[in-house]
Amino acid sequence: MTTVLVVDDEPAVLDTLTACCDNAGYEPIASLDGKDALRLFFQHHPDLVIADIMMPGLNGFELCKRIREVSEVPIIVLSALGAEREKVQGLQAGADDYIVKPVGMAELVARMEGVIRRAQLPPSESTSVYSDGAISIYMDRQEAYVYGKRVDLTPKELAMLAYLTQKARKVVSVAELLSRVWGSPHYSEDSVKWHIASLLTKQCGQPRA
Secondary structure, three states, rough: OOOEEEEEEOHHHHHHHHHHHHHOOEEEEEEHHHHHHHHHHHOOOOOEEEEEEOEEEEEEEEHHHHHHHOOOOEEEEEOOOOOOHHHHHHHHHOOOOEEEEEOOOHHHHHHEEEEEEEEHHHHHHHEEEOOOOOOEEOOOOOOEEEEEEOOOOOOOHHHHHHHHHHHHOOOOOHHHHHHHHOOOOOOHHHHHHHHHHHHOOOOOOOOOO
């Protein structure tokens, strides 16, 4: 059975999320704080993590970073913090999706299914190695280089860059990116915009000065 680590410091919210997982056919693993959640992560190796941001001990941003150091497990941030800077910080910390509370349980389940489905897709051999003289991508090593210099990209940024290089000189819609990179059209279009902005900041796709 698919296991989901659910982390929230509000007991009532945690109960609702665990019930949602149960009803969707997932096995929930519940935690009220970030440090305990990290312990449970290493103990149970869940298939998905849903984490709040404001938590005692270890906040959601740090939890994402710690998990990303050792695993590519899908992570959804579920938080009442909805400012753009917080969403960007969550995505940069390694989250695959950022959902602002409150959220309907049907939408949450759809997002969960989307990130799990994406994680289970086999790697594309056509994007294992790419080089055009400016950008080089090695999907098997999860590395990218711009003019020979390695660029520190998140897994989602790397996947988006790899897909965009396949579609060079073609118009790629946000909907197409959501479907092919995120694996589901249910994600927010803002997620695509933030990741593109991050790639541009890291000079991926920009000419060398």
